[in-house]
Amino acid sequence: MTPFHGTATDADIARDFDLRHLDASFHADPYPVYRALRTHEPVKRMPDGSLFLTRYRDVQAVYRDPKTFSSDKKVEFAPKYGATPLFEHHTTSLVFNDPPLHTRVRKLIAGALTARAIAAMEDGLVRLVDGLLDRAAARGEIDLISDFAAAIPVEVIGNLLDVPHDEREPLRDWSLAILGALEPTLTPAQHERGNRAVTEFVAYLKHLVARRRAKPGDPQHDVLTRLIQGEAGGEQLSEVELLQNCIFILNAGHETTTNLIGNGLVTLSAWTAERDALLREPELIESAVEECLRFESSNQLGNRMTMLDTELGSVRVTAGTPVTLCIGAANRDPEQFPEPDRFDIRRTPNRHLAFGFGIHQCAGLSLARLEARIAIGRFVRRFPSYRISGEPTRGGRVRFRGYAAVPCAVE
Numbered sequence: 001m002t003p004f005h006g007t008a009t010d011a012d013i014a015r016d017f018d019l020r021h022l023d024a025s026f027h028a029d030p031y032p033v034y035r036a037l038r039t040h041e042p043v044k045r046m047p048d049g050s051l052f053l054t055r056y057r058d059v060q061a062v063y064r065d066p067k068t069f070s071s072d073k074k075v076e077f078a079p080k081y082g083a084t085p086l087f088e089h090h091t092t093s094l095v096f097n098d099p100p101l102h103t104r105v106r107k108l109i110a111g112a113l114t115a116r117a118i119a120a121m122e123d124g125l126v127r128l129v130d131g132l133l134d135r136a137a138a139r140g141e142i143d144l145i146s147d148f149a150a151a152i153p154v155e156v157i158g159n160l161l162d163v164p165h166d167e168r169e170p171l172r173d174w175s176l177a178i179l180g181a182l183e184p185t186l187t188p189a190q191h192e193r194g195n196r197a198v199t200e201f202v203a204y205l206k207h208l209v210a211r212r213r214a215k216p217g218d219p220q221h222d223v224l225t226r227l228i229q230g231e232a233g234g235e236q237l238s239e240v241e242l243l244q245n246c247i248f249i250l251n252a253g254h255e256t257t258t259n260l261i262g263n264g265l266v267t268l269s270a271w272t273a274e275r276d277a278l279l280r281e282p283e284l285i286e287s288a289v290e291e292c293l294r295f296e297s298s299n300q301l302g303n304r305m306t307m308l309d310t311e312l313g314s315v316r317v318t319a320g321t322p323v324t325l326c327i328g329a330a331n332r333d334p335e336q337f338p339e340p341d342r343f344d345i346r347r348t349p350n351r352h353l354a355f356g357f358g359i360h361q362c363a364g365l366s367l368a369r370l371e372a373r374i375a376i377g378r379f380v381r382r383f384p385s386y387r388i389s390g391e392p393t394r395g396g397r398v399r400f401r402g403y404a405a406v407p408c409a410v411e
Contacts, residue, residue, distance in 0.1 A: 010036035018047055019184040019324075019398060027394050030300070030401075031341065034329035043315040050322040051312065054329035056336040056353070058313050062304055062325055063357035069304035069323060071360055072098050076305055076322055085198035086181050086191070092240055093248035095360065102359070104235060105227075105245050109363050112160070112223040118366050120221070121156070125374050128155055133382045136410050141389060144406035149261035150254075152375050156367070157253035161224045161246065162217050163208065174201045175254040178247065182399055184301075198247070205243050223249060249364075256298040257368050259402030261375045264292035266406060268380065269388050271343045278345060278377075279384050285377040288345035289369055292376070293331075294352035295343050300328035301399045302356065327353050328401065383410040 008016075013036040026033055037044055037054045044052040053059050062069045073096040081087035090096050094105045132151055136142045150172060158168045174197040181194030212224050219226040224246060230236035237245070268275040268288075278284050302325040310317050317323070331352045332340040355362040362368070379386070390407035 011040045013037075014040035014044065017041075017044060017052070019052070020047075022398065027396060027398075030328060030398075031332055034326060034332060037326075038329055038333060043313045045315075046324075048322075050324060051315070051317065052324045052326060053312065054326045054333075055313065056330040056333035059302075059325045059327065059330040059353060060357055061312065062323060063353070063360070065310075066098065066359055068306065068308045068310050070098055070307050071096055071102070071304060073303070073305070076303070080186065081181075081191075084191075085195045085202070086178070088240070089178065089198045089244050089247060090182070092244035094245055094363075095248060095252070099359070101241065105237065105241065106363055108227050108230065108237075109223060109245075109249065112219070112221060112226050113364060113367060115366065117221060118370055121159075121367070122370065122374070124159070125152075125156065125371065126378070128152060129374050129378050133378060137382070140411045141407065141409050144265060144388075144408040145258065145262050145403050146405065148379070149265070149375070150258045152261065152371055153254050153257040156257075156371060157250050160222075160253070160367075161208075161249065162212070162222050167204070167208075170200070170204075171250055172254060173197070174247075175251045179251055179255050179400060180397065183397055184399070201247050201250075202243050205246050209242065209246075252362070253364055253367070255400055255402070257371050259296075259298035259400060260289075260292060260368060260372050262403050262406060263296035263298065263401065264289065264372060264376045265379060265386075265408075266388060266392065266403065267292060267296055267343055268376070269386065274343055274345045275380060275384075278380055282377060282381065284345050285373050286369075287347065287350070289372045289376060290350045290352065291343060291345050291347050292372065293354035294337065294347070294350055295331070296401060297328045297331050297352070297354045298401060299354065299399065300401045301325065302327060327356075386410045 013033055017033060017037060034054050037052070042053065042055040043058060046052055053062065074091050077087055077090055081090070094102055129152065132148050136147060142148060154168055154172055158171065177193040177197035180190050183190070208224070209228065212228060216229065217225040219229055227237060227242055227245065268278070278288050304323045304325065306317050306319055306321040306323060309319050331337070331354060334340050336351065355365040387409050388406060389409040392406040393404045395402050395404045
């Protein structure tokens with residue numbers, strides 16, 4: 001997107017919007033661009049022929065209709081990845097598939113993420129967070145991402161799959177490389193890193209799966225054992241489905257939760273009245289997390305493929321048209337959220353789409369909410385005057401919105 005120098009109207013911005021050409025100002029704050037699109041071209045025809053949706057009602061309509069709008073990415077990803085490890089991963093994982101594969105895998109994962117199972121994780125999560133806070137207090141200044149936000153989900157998901165602690169170090173780097181390859185534009189270096197990460201991840205998981213087959217865990221709590229064993233009397237996953245969906249679980253639980261915690265704490269540092277309200281009324285933490293999810297959605301974009309001729313917002317859409325759902329824009333839509341650019345931890349109702357909607361709604365949403373409530377709530381109580389002490393570094397991504405590094409003083 002060519003930078004505008006103060007003379008472009010919102011109509012100009014909407015007309016010239018192109019995901020393949022974005023400037024630094026967009027990465028810093030995409031919401032004015034999304035507002036211009038929502039106002040002037042809410043169903044935007046992109047240069048490649050795909051559609052880009054920014055209204056809440058249109059995004060939700062696509063989520064509601066999985067028969068017309070498919071999550072299967074084989075056709076869309078073939079020219080992007082070719083016959084590579086990235087293609088095999090992204091076209092086999094839960095998120096980019098329709099029933100019946102989606103149904104089988106989701107049922108297995110959900111069985112290990114029951115309300116009882118998640119509640120049982122709380123004490124361990126509190127101990128983990130308090131340990132990180134103790135180390136932060138001893139140092140006085142930390143990187144809010146690497147020293148806190150990113151350290152939580154890697155342990156939680158590692159525990160969920162029972163990955164030995166001394167084998168967890170490469171998990172985040174693998175995850176970042178694989179998810180980075182989902183960006184709208186992909187450099188050869190990103191492509192190579194993503195393929196290498198999938199290859200290394202699969203090689204590691206083959207050894208982990210072999211050990212777990214020899215010594216199974218409790219399928220009520222160990223997701224890997226549950227995926228290996230399948231449902232009693234039911235169909236089991238193939239080896240490829242098993243390995244690729246283990247990667248999906250680790251990836252899905254890492255980056256988006258890291259961003260939720262990091263984005264939330266940075267936002268609270270800027271909206272001091274809301275942080276003060278949370279300090280006075282710690283019971284507001286649940287609604288505060290929901291507002292963090294809405295205000296700076298970790299996952300900004302989703303994609304579907306149109307399977308049947310249809311209509312979106314009075315625009316005719318033919319079968320075979322790729323559709324991008326701008327979740328970040330939908331969650332700032334004034335038709336759904338009064339004063340959408342105001343961060344309000346008491347916002348009610350708050351029917352955001354940060355976790356998606358319908359059959360593809362995030363299977364781990366309850367776990368992500370628990371992690372964020374404990375991490376953000378305990379951080380704010382422990383360090384009520386924390387401040388961002390230097391210039392945060394953005395991750396430079398469009399699909400996943402978060403920070404690579406945030407210097408933070410906690411004295």
